[in-house]
Amino acid sequence: MRSVPELVAMKARGEKIAMLTAYDAPSARIAQAAGVDLLLVGDSLGMVVLGYPTTLSVTLEEMLHHTRAVRRGAPDVFTVMDLPFGWAHRPWSEVLAASVRAIQEGGAHAVKLEGGEEIAETVARLTAAGIPVMGHLGLRPQQVYRLGGYRMQGREEREAEELLRAARALEDAGAFALVLELVPEALARRISQALRIPTIGIGAGRAVDGQVLVWHDLLGIGERRPRFARAYLDLEREIRAAVAAYVADVRSGAFPDREHVPLPEDG
Ligand SMILES: Nc1nc(=O)c2c([nH]1)NC[C@@H]1CN(c3ccc(C(=O)N[C@@H](CCC(=O)O)C(=O)O)cc3)CN21
Ligand SMILES: CC(C)C(=O)C(=O)O
């Protein structure tokens, strides 16, 4: 299992970090077998698994429930749990209590919070308590109502400087890594070069220290996926064909065949 110091050392050595989201035990088991460095139980759960239009509906209880499943499937992978909408901006003692639940009840090793300088004090308090914190800057999907959509952030120089300042504040507060979502590659490079802690990009180009991708986007499951995501399979199509074949076989009587009829003497 990767450790926090090891992840920081990977950046120093120029070794890329491969992070993937997971929401249940079987996918986490497969991700572990495939050798991912980090798992993220993302609040994208709400959109890709629970069928909501945004991440805002996801509750702490739901995050804990799915984090437990992921940990059962991938006992040997360092796992980060997203704190859901609203939590990062509560008084730090409440954020600490939620993060303790992530670790004690969810089995997570770290938490991720969307936010900049306004949550730096909270990040410092969690870090002091021994909880590794991953930051998340750029497109913050929990801000979608304010932003009006899932759009690129940090295109204006003034905005870019604000993001660089926020990244430094999170590192100074003790964050061990930082997700950069949907920002220009040049800005992601600037931030990555300014920090000692690794940056994990999603739609942030190549000049970052690692990548994170949503499980369903990687596999090609879902009606829409962000342009920045690469589908390594067209699994939705394959699954649909398999299910259609099953339905046809039940209707025709081709399933079950002799091979799939249990014999009484087998118990
Ligand atoms: N399937 C999925 N993948 C994700 O990466 C993801 C989620 N869901 N849900 C939670 C957040 C929301 N994210 C999103 C969602 C949509 C876009 C998107 O459609 N972006 C447009 C570009 C919009 C623009 O720049 O104007 C795209 O086509 O990529 C991006 C990130 C990233 N996260
Ligand atoms: C896309 C990643 C970074 C995330 O926050 C999530 O999956 O919720």
Ligand SMILES: [Mg+2]
């Ligand atoms: Mg998230």
